[in-house]
Amino acid sequence: MQRAAVLVRRGSCPRASGPWGRSHSSAAAEASAALKVRPERSPRDRILTLESMNPQVKAVEYAVRGPIVLKAGEIEMELQRGIKKPFTEVIRANIGDAHAMGQQPITFLRQVMALCTYPNLLNSPSFPEDAKKRARRILQACGGNSLGSYSASQGVNCIREDVAAFITRRDGVPADPDNIYLTTGASDGISTILKLLVSGGGKSRTGVMIPIPQYPLYSAVISELDAVQVNYYLDEENCWALNVDELRRALRQAKDHCDPKVLCIINPGNPTGQVQSRKCIEDVIHFAWEEKLFLLADEVYQDNVYSPDCRFHSFKKVLYQxxxxxxxxVELASFHSTSKGYMGECGYRGGYMEVINLHPEIKGQLVKLLSVRLCPPVSGQAAMDIVVNPPEPGEESFEQFSREKEFVLGNLAKKAKLTEDLFNQVPGIQCNPLQGAMYAFPRILIPAKAVEAAQSHKMAPDMFYCMKLLEETGICVVPGSGFGQREGTYHFRMTILPPVEKLKTVLHKVKDFHLKFLEQYS
Amino acid sequence: MQRAAVLVRRGSCPRASGPWGRSHSSAAAEASAALKVRPERSPRDRILTLESMNPQVKAVEYAVRGPIVLKAGEIEMELQRGIKKPFTEVIRANIGDAHAMGQQPITFLRQVMALCTYPNLLNSPSFPEDAKKRARRILQACGGNSLGSYSASQGVNCIREDVAAFITRRDGVPADPDNIYLTTGASDGISTILKLLVSGGGKSRTGVMIPIPQYPLYSAVISELDAVQVNYYLDEENCWALNVDELRRALRQAKDHCDPKVLCIINPGNPTGQVQSRKCIEDVIHFAWEEKLFLLADEVYQDNVYSPDCRFHSFKKVLYQxxxxxxxxVELASFHSTSKGYMGECGYRGGYMEVINLHPEIKGQLVKLLSVRLCPPVSGQAAMDIVVNPPEPGEESFEQFSREKEFVLGNLAKKAKLTEDLFNQVPGIQCNPLQGAMYAFPRILIPAKAVEAAQSHKMAPDMFYCMKLLEETGICVVPGSGFGQREGTYHFRMTILPPVEKLKTVLHKVKDFHLKFLEQYS
Incomplete structure (x- = not known):
């Protein structure tokens, strides 16, 4: 009997009962209805319920993996079961997951990782010497020469040294390994430093300034920590530029109800793809200095710059200059990751954070906090090492590495231009140049009748749009409401990661869908 | 000039300024004094200071990597610089880090991991077929057949299926992949579920019952979440048994000032090494049912049972029986990990959590919360898969795997007995049988004069003892005060992971030190 009860549960989808925020999907509603059929005990018999749970966690929203992605999963299962759709596959353009879109790993990185994983291979003639050299160096820095040992909580020493050397080369400004903390992806670093920063109650609760549109990790962590989210709006009319007057406005208004202490910057922008000018970064740093704000610089897309007139400038470099x-x-924490760039190694969860002017006592607190989770995954740390310490000219693997890197970045640049051009040919779609990162965030016209239809489905208008796009074309993108946008404007975020030919198909399908949508609701 | 400023900072040890809790070390004090020499800006100029930081994070303590470990690192550096000591190396018996102590990885696990990392190796004749089969299965379940893709936030589907099949075999009771969540080590699962459970203010704030002595992850997370720690004491006179009357006492008293909703059990015990009887587990489950408590069962040492009269029983199995x-x-979350057992793969940060009777809406909330961090490291998930799905009889790798597993577990059993026996021969040391896990937690007599000496150094008496042990012998163990203990009793935790001969040397050194210590302070 118990067995039967368990088996009944299998087919259901308990994840779809609507925890993702305001925009409920019909998928979620259906799944929720399905749940009620099961002989489930009523919620009041449980200790942990929606009513009794941590209200801050309940308030968290995270659109990038929200209801639209659950719906995509359902559709995939329907396709597998042979249910006919107007398309044959779901294209997950909702998340920056390069390998899932067919991008091949960088050979050198994986060779070093394999050697570290199974050191018997160090005797194999089929691995290049420079990969072996890197692997030996990493293993020598690991307890018992094994990736299976805990590292120091701050990360493996020699990898932190390599990160510091990389930053020094990149910026022409010295970096100190003591200021480097290896992390479990950039998300982990960002939430750890925010965790340290949040304090106070009522009007003195810490305010955290974030761009709108933002990457929803920020709003989620702010909610989890019960901090106060302070929005500053990027200037869509001006290629999503960051405007210091807008920072000033946001700060002034926030001071009425909280204590704004932190300013978060995403450069290159996610989801907006703008690359900040050096001048703009200087202005922001001056503003942070003047207003005594702790700066967080999310620079995970630093290798993803496509526009010929744009260049990546790190906050650290400009600060020193x-x-x-x-x-x-100025107190600054900046973040990098193995997940983006040209390597796209999301699954290893590697990253680092560099802190500048962190009070020595706070460094102690930071290491203590990190120690509770023991250490970031050592395999992710090793991957980070290869990202900051790739083959050099003259080394055996250099040529292949350069070719692979160039192929990925060259293609991304092509696709950025292609996407911008094609979207801007569609009436009712306006797309800023994709200067960097790996997303388009076009503004879409949603007719009044469609807004009404969305309201009758209790959905945000752009969620309604994206749900329909998914159902009719199999293309999964994330509604702008998941990132934040100016009232009355609508957008979606789409990755440009599918291979060129596939991306062209995707763009044409979006175009056709959009025109049909306009017609249907005009 | 900037360069000079950075270089000055290099040599210092900003971590040692005493964030680890009550027991300050002389090392920390020295480092703190050293910091004052540097031309550091005064703390009031910083935004993030000890005064302004998150007070809950400030309150966190984590002894396993606390001041004693910082001191150990300093001593290692001194040895490297050629400074003469009464010993030639530091032995880090403070943390359950098997590979760092020379334990070799399980070959099959690393072969599968290497194949997943660098799939070209699938064509290599030097890897066994069963390892290739496992690797292909994992890769097929990964986006783009790459460990570098994000997995679902709950973990790779087929790995969750393998975990469920493992639990079903282990318990003879069905397990559902939908109830399995892969995690970044067990610590991540425990803190995630606690994060969901904590709510309320004042007297209705969630209370979390934990054993004393405990593994300090629990107290750290409780502090971070501003929950109320409710101590129940294990019965040292009775092999650290868990006594339900004591649970009842602790619960009754806690109800005056909080809302106790969670009961945490560590079985086999850390740091105490007891293995709970089936009867005791039944009593605990009945108590949780009666008192409406959410059960957390930390079962990461389930493979580490040494006493011939003890057997591991999972809470899940007993609950169903x-x-x-x-x-x-009864709502139950149980935890397992790749870090302990016979594989000791700590660095990969792999683990899983199984939830029973979790409300479907809460499952949705849990997946949402996990989604914010995207996914656990996929390499750690792959490692978890091998742990739950090792070679089977008849497969090519079975014999070697069994030999390696038996070697590790057989040695640990030997070392458990050796440690108990030797400690109990020392006057002033009393050690319960090490029935399971990988630690001794002996009770030590600290004479009144030593207690006074410790107080004059502003140290807990057992911190004073362990610091001296480290300074005189190079052996690094963790004071009992880091885990909690009955007032007026003193202990330390020492791993039994060093190889047999080395462990014998360690034990004799501890014995000699202890006798000298007694003499010195008698």
């Missing part, structure tokens, strides 16, 4: 008064005062 | 009234009502 602005002189001693700034470089010895 | 107790009948429908229990199995359909």
């Amino acid at each position: 602005m002189g001693h008064e700034y470089s010895s005062n | 107790m009948g429908h009234e229990y199995s359909s009502n």
